[in-house]
Amino acid sequence: METPASSVRVAVLGASGFAGGELLRLLATHPFADVTFLGAHASIGKTLGEIHPNLASLALAVQVLREPIAADVADAADVAFCSLPHGASAELAPALLEAGVKVVDLAGDFRLPASAYPDWYGFEHPAIEWLGKAVYGLPELFGEQLPGAQLVANPGCFPTPVILGLSPLLSAGLLEPGTIHVDGKTGLSGAGRTASDAALYAVAQESVRPYRVPGHQHTPEMERGIELASGFMPAVVFVPHLVPAVRGVVTTAYGSLAPGATTESLTSCLLETYAGRAFVRVLPPGEMADSKRTRGSNVVELQAVADARTGTAVVIGALDNLVKGAAGQAIQNFNLVHELNETAGLTSLAVYP
């Protein structure tokens, strides 16, 4: 890792959303990144403080949200974080990339093969030539592909803990290949800042609800990520649920335990895989994962349990969907692309309680 000669100029596109706000909160503590462009489709002309009052005191060179026109972004910035709605990145990114801007895409637009987009995202991919060049930015597994990468597909909030938790166990032969059942729970911030009946306080409080069953677009991302990391392509069934929380994702994955595998051997495998990694906390046997302990931090907790009675492996992950599940992991990717310290801008501890 290096100290750069000068800071990197970054654009935050989608700065009016929750993930955009979180990018700006974290970048404020980054020693080598200067925010030089704030882009959004909504709220154009507003100041940052009007949209994110917690950022009102932030001393940025730019304060007003602008339409993200590729040429303007390319003039102002070396790297663009695209935290735009699915589909919008795929439209905008090629022009940025061709203008020499590096892109870290927080949407799902560069995570899957082209053939998957019509079924899972509902659109034909408009920039297939770039899909093959995108690095899937799960740094703990694919970090070696990041230095110098021009386009990074930042993983989804649910796939992150699932791929991190299952891939090493498959590679080590502790988990049998085959069907995996993934049960997801997420707080409301994952749904973004758009006002809808389902996102109202009066509707969401005291409500546990599955949604988008069985067609959630993170399903093929989990399958592909696990295959990339382990060589085994599982069939994933994924059922996400909304729970009454603002932040937090917990995934509980069920698969077939290899003969002889135990809670201890599963845990050891994960501990060895992630030894020395700043953001992965593998829980000792008996300790239970808890999304609350990750709030505001880039930590992901992993817990593995062997149920010998039924021959089942249960692998649980917990993270803050806006940090390790979005903005924090994007900055981690940014750091590795630029061969900076992986933890730059990401040292803050979880806020508890």
Next chain:
Amino acid sequence: METPASSVRVAVLGASGFAGGELLRLLATHPFADVTFLGAHASIGKTLGEIHPNLASLALAVQVLREPIAADVADAADVAFCSLPHGASAELAPALLEAGVKVVDLAGDFRLPASAYPDWYGFEHPAIEWLGKAVYGLPELFGEQLPGAQLVANPGCFPTPVILGLSPLLSAGLLEPGTIHVDGKTGLSGAGRTASDAALYAVAQESVRPYRVPGHQHTPEMERGIELASGFMPAVVFVPHLVPAVRGVVTTAYGSLAPGATTESLTSCLLETYAGRAFVRVLPPGEMADSKRTRGSNVVELQAVADARTGTAVVIGALDNLVKGAAGQAIQNFNLVHELNETAGLTSLAVYP
């Protein structure tokens, strides 16, 4: 169903807890039940209004909590609802039963074979002779055993939706026998009223946490209940999670879909099984279960989805753990034992939002 010559005298034992309070709230609207004994181990000598302020205006003949001595209960009541801690019912119930009192037990003390208690509940069962006589009180499946029953084992909150949802599909051949993964989510009231760090507001809010993995005592109850209802004994892996809610249980069960089965055929099977049942709401394809819609009511929602891509059946259930998952179902059992209208005392609609 009959109008009884006179009301049934009932004792509520464990009246100081959340389920005890819910029994009293619901019994207040019951046309044929008179509460004549309030028993508790804690709070003896206190009045109901001191413990449950929402019940302060309740005009009961008895107002003060007493120690539940079997002879006193038998003097005062024809039926005892035992909402005591696990193990306490098994100690108290035999004396009540021998004195001619009918017992509806809300604890887990009469739900399993004797051999299961040391492993799953941590005690040797002290009243094995009564275990075989207990009716497992899931009225929609075993209601024909209830009229006149002396001892009813009221099901657990998690097993209720799982057994109701899976058994008909197994019986109909739409779900393959084999391992079932059950992912549970529950609000904090399920943990009872005992103050503990894990149950604090500051600790539970924004927290999604698995617990008691993989040894939760509802696991063998699910296996046994499904076997009783369908003839097929699945292996159940059960992972419960605490979510930031007061009331509400959602169970998401994953199993192998039989060839050719569809969301429509699964749904039809459930609709036919529960046609005419007042408290089971089978959701049409596309509608998602939601625990919030059941709050305060005895309704359980069931949703079935076939994922043809992976050959998986997903069966989701939602209920209020204090009503259909405890006090409401106990009253439903009480009604059927006495051949009353099944809905007596249970007509209130869910409170929403």
Next chain:
Amino acid sequence: METPASSVRVAVLGASGFAGGELLRLLATHPFADVTFLGAHASIGKTLGEIHPNLASLALAVQVLREPIAADVADAADVAFCSLPHGASAELAPALLEAGVKVVDLAGDFRLPASAYPDWYGFEHPAIEWLGKAVYGLPELFGEQLPGAQLVANPGCFPTPVILGLSPLLSAGLLEPGTIHVDGKTGLSGAGRTASDAALYAVAQESVRPYRVPGHQHTPEMERGIELASGFMPAVVFVPHLVPAVRGVVTTAYGSLAPGATTESLTSCLLETYAGRAFVRVLPPGEMADSKRTRGSNVVELQAVADARTGTAVVIGALDNLVKGAAGQAIQNFNLVHELNETAGLTSLAVYP
């Protein structure tokens, strides 16, 4: 009170909102009311179950929401509950009243003198001739005006506990006339079901926020209601706050204690005023009000404290804003208009926890 020869036919206008849903939930248990018309401006053509899933099992003669055209309402119903946005009732009610329909208005359209509407509600009142005929429907204070009344202005959620708590103390000389500071706290359901940024779960959770300071329209309603009841017109300063709850209003009012008045004398005055009233619970000295204990019920809690050190009287009220603060009180008014038992349809206990 009488048993009517036949049920009263009622229209619920604004049936798609939270208060409309609550009216229907409560009316479902009413022995002498038949819902014969469901009106709404939004959601026309939808069924009740699509909008309020907790009401899906409700067996009403009407199931589909219709536009509330006065002639159609008058054909179908004897009484209309108008739970429409402010201003809409004032437009619709005159035609209903002239067609012989009784109206219980849950909006603020008939609570104030005509001169107050431009300043506090932002419109010129379109039906001044009816304003003088409206009975202000706070039954515990003005119940004698209700029998046979044609138009009832149902009080606001904040004014209800304030007027009930302060008026008797002013009348008895225990509280000095003068300025009253009223601090209000309300859950999100008071803001209605319209999706807005401020009402989002992610925005409202962990947020305590004042709003509409100092111009909230309940201010003059408090002043006028207290004057009607006590003869003293206070100057009220009212600051409402949103707190992270769905239901519940707590008002904390501060005024000048008369010399010699004590917590005991304030409490005694309230106890005497409301002796025998089913829905007012005056708390004994030392017990603290709690909105949670009123959820789903028509109870209002009142607590009075004398601070001799500073010569201040503090009067606290707590209620469920959708029940005693809206739909429940409207039904209570309906009962008294028809000389029915005041508690008809309102006997359900609070749901706790």
Next chain:
Amino acid sequence: METPASSVRVAVLGASGFAGGELLRLLATHPFADVTFLGAHASIGKTLGEIHPNLASLALAVQVLREPIAADVADAADVAFCSLPHGASAELAPALLEAGVKVVDLAGDFRLPASAYPDWYGFEHPAIEWLGKAVYGLPELFGEQLPGAQLVANPGCFPTPVILGLSPLLSAGLLEPGTIHVDGKTGLSGAGRTASDAALYAVAQESVRPYRVPGHQHTPEMERGIELASGFMPAVVFVPHLVPAVRGVVTTAYGSLAPGATTESLTSCLLETYAGRAFVRVLPPGEMADSKRTRGSNVVELQAVADARTGTAVVIGALDNLVKGAAGQAIQNFNLVHELNETAGLTSLAVYP
């Protein structure tokens, strides 16, 4: 401000509580403070990570909680943050002070004159000789007394916004001297980590409750702090309420507006008083305070409104009770005692949403 030759060695006493955890979270980012002693009365012998899992990755020289024996603390540390229960600091601090350790006390033990302790705290003060030497550590008003101070009484969470908001207006003659009504709202973390029925999730959710009326110990602290800052001693009536949140305090103070004062003149006065202060955000007229926007940060929001109609000034404050209301302000005081940059360790932005 200076860069010290070396870091200051600090002890955190009461490290197992919420405020203790917050001190450690914030000190982890402090450039000139080394935590060298962890003291607690409970949890002795446990590691930090066992108690505060969000701090598990914290690389401190000390990791195990010890009994806070004065001599041991004095050996290890130059400064002690005492976040102990009320009364415990007054017992321990003298020995620390006599051993040359500086003390920042987060309890209420050095905030009042000796004569106030029996009435408001229920004990005779055991260290009267130190009371007169304590600096009341509200840095924006009394900061000039802090450099070199040996004993700092860190203000309470409720008094902080009240004294900051009212004192300048009294000094400027915009607020009339006299009685002030202060209505407080706080989340549950203010009650500490002790398990009690009132602090349970199931009990606190959907509950708005006053408590300790009218004798809350922050009342005389408000009166004294305002007098120290403005020369005017008001009579304060203070009614705190628990609301369903973890963090956050909002205070709404009502007093008599001076003739001619307006929202603009009140706001200007506050803006001028706090111009250039890093942690006070005075809201422009029309913007409403919101506790959520301060979470995790040391910011306090102040909002002033003139109600000309009634001659009332309303002054609203919002902060995070664990940061500006406790641990953050304590570190701010520590910085000023040592003539460091006031914001050292306190630069993190609020976490939103």
